[in-house]
Amino acid sequence: MDERRVEFQASHELLQATMDASTDMIQVFEAIRDASGRIMDFRWVLNNHTSQRRYGEVRGESLLQRNPGVLEEGIFDAFCRVTETGEPEQAEHHYVHEQFDGWFFQTVVKLGDGVATTTRDITEWKESQAEIARLREEVVKAQLAETEGQLAAxxxxxxxxLSVLSLDGRFLRVNDELCRILARSRETVLDLCVPDVTHPDDVMPSLAAIGDAVATxxxxxxxxxxxxxxxxLxxxxxxxxxxxxxxxxxxRLLVVTADLSERRKAEDALRRSETLQRVLIAELQHRTSNLLGVVRSIVDNTSRSANSLADFRARFDDRLNALSRVQTLLSRLNEHDRVTFDGLLQAELAAMDGCxxxxxxxxxxxxxxxxxxxxxLAMAIHELATNAIKYGALGQAxxxxxxxxxxxxxxxxxxxxxxxxxxxxxVRMASKGAWPKGTGQGRELIERAxxxxxxxxxxxxxxxDGVHxxxxxxxxxTVCANGGGPT
Structure with missing residues (x-):
């Protein structure tokens, strides 16, 4: 028994020495329960020197009697939870009760039917953090003042x-460019809200955009x-x-507004250009198809009526020249113009060596x-004019x-x-048998084609006395703007 007492005393002294070596307050409490087993209070069991300097000798005393503030701060409840669950807890407390006025960081662990606590005074650290925060805030305010000046510019x-809106769409601040877009003075705009300057059909989408920005x-x-x-508009x-x-x-809401007038003008011009391009391409395809059909017909008819290759070439070149004159007329037209009949007729007759x-x-x-x-039609006029020069009214005195x-x-x-x-x-008409071979091509074109x-x-x-x-x-x-009078 004496040996056990000696060992226990040695262990107790070692534990006390270990606890006393810490600058934190280390305390051990045992639970005080009622007849039903519910914890009613805690009793001090051990204190280290740091704790004794704060509390004095408190071993055996009631926690709630000595420090009733632990109830208000939730410390007592934490002791109860740790004792019952065995789960350790840590927490900061601003404890302003009894003889204390400061910040403490406390760790609570289960020990037997009670708890052991380690409590560190962090008041100075908290104060230094608050001072750092205050200095940082002053720096931020100074920087903010400088930044706000730059932002204002x-x-x-x-x-x-640029504009600043209230959440219900009233203008709180506007810049010169927005006033230009709205064609209103700054004072006038600041008396208005978004619906006042918006097209009726765009009011609901505008309010919906405000609602979406606020909600999300x-x-x-x-x-x-x-x-x-x-x-x-x-x-x-x-x-x-x-x-x-x-x-x-x-x-509030910051609204950035970009004038789209020039962009929409450019888009409209591009759409018109694309539409015109499609029309011109379709017209080109149509004219090309017609031209190829005419050329094919000229080749077929000329080859059937020609007496020789040289005769074919001469007649074919003559008719291609007539087509070339038509193409020249077409190439000189503006966007929506058409070749006029009198222009076609004059161009064909001017190219002939008639009278x-x-x-x-x-x-x-x-x-x-x-x-x-x-x-x-140009080929028909050409055939009539050619025959008139060779055999008819333009070839005879x-x-x-x-x-x-x-x-x-x-x-x-x-x-x-x-x-x-x-x-x-x-015209002195020759007998039917005296007409050269091939003189009926123009007639065939007119009567059939x-x-x-x-x-x-x-x-x-x-x-x-001639052809009719x-x-x-x-x-x-439609008729050309300069049309309507006799030629």
Missing amino acids: IFATAPVG GRPATLDKRYVRPDGS VWASSTLSVLPKGDGQPD PDAVTMTGPAGVRLRSSTVHT GGRLAIGWTLEADGPGGKPWLHIDWRESG LPYQLGARTTYSLGL CTISIPVSA
């Missing part, structure tokens, strides 16, 4: 519209129309971002031809050629029709 001179905290962007005081792209308060809650004094032309100027009819035309505004099918009358006179390809109505007759031909074809519904 940027806000005022930004090349985009993410920027919201929309293109919208602003209404100026004179009723004119200006398209702009607005991006709304939340400006939070110190607690992170939405407070211009023998020709009379009467009819309205500026009758616009359909692009699908130009090539075939005393011969006369009268070309007249009229425009029927409401012709067959309710469409405008051009009626052409080609009449030669004073024009009705088939263009839906034309034609007549062709060889009178006693009539051609009626549908034409464009």
Whole structure:
């Protein structure tokens, strides 16, 4: 027994020495329970020297009687939880009770039917942290003041519209560019809200964008129309971002507004250009197809009527030249123009070596031809003129050629029709058998090709003193601005 007592005393002294070596307060408590086993209080069992300097000799005393503040701070409840569960706990406490006024960091662990605690006074550390925080805040305020000055300058001179809105859409701050976009003074804008300057159809999307930005905290962007005081509209792209308060809650909105007027003009011009390009490509394809069909027909007809390869080449070149003249007329047209009948007729006759004094032309100027009819009609005029020079009124002394035309505004099918009358006179007609081979190609073109390809109505007759031909074809519904008078 004496040996055990000696060993116990040695262990107790070693534990006490270990505890006394710590600068933290180390205390051991045992639980005081009622008859039902519920913890009612704790009793000091051991204290180290650091704790004794604070408390004095407290072994055997009641915790709640000596330090009732542990109830208010939740320390007593923590002791109970650790005693019952065995799970250690750590916590900071600002303990301002009894003889204490400071910050403490306490670790509580289970020991038998009670707890052992290690408590460190962190008051000075807390105070130093608070001082660091205060100094940091002063630095931040100084930096913020400088930054706000810089931001104010940027806000005022930004090349985009800038505004600060309340969460219900009232203007709180605006820059010069936004005032320019809205065509209002700063004072006027600051008396308005978003719906006051927005096109009625864009009010709901604008309010929805505000709601989305506030609800999600993410920027919201929309293109919208602003209404100026004179009723004119200006398209702009607005991006709304939340400006939070110190607690992170939405407070205001920053709106960046970019004027889209020039961009939309460019987009409209591009769309018009693309539309025009498609029309021109379709027209080119149509004209190319027509031209190839005419060339194919010329080759077929010329090869059938030619006496030799040299004769074929001469006739083919002559007809290709006629087509080339038509292409020259087409290449000189503006975007929506058409070749006119009088322009086509004059170009063809001017290219012939006939007698211009023998020709009379009467009819309205500026009758616009359909692009699908130009090539075939030009070849018909060419054939008539060629035959007139070789065998008819333009190749004989005393011969006369009268070309007249009229425009029927409401012709067959309710469409405008051009009626052409080609009449030669004073011609000494050769006998039928004396006409060279191939002189019927022009007649075949007029009597068969024009009705088939263009839906034309034609007549062709060889009178006693020359050729008489009539051609009626549908034409464009409009007349050139300089048209309407006789040629």
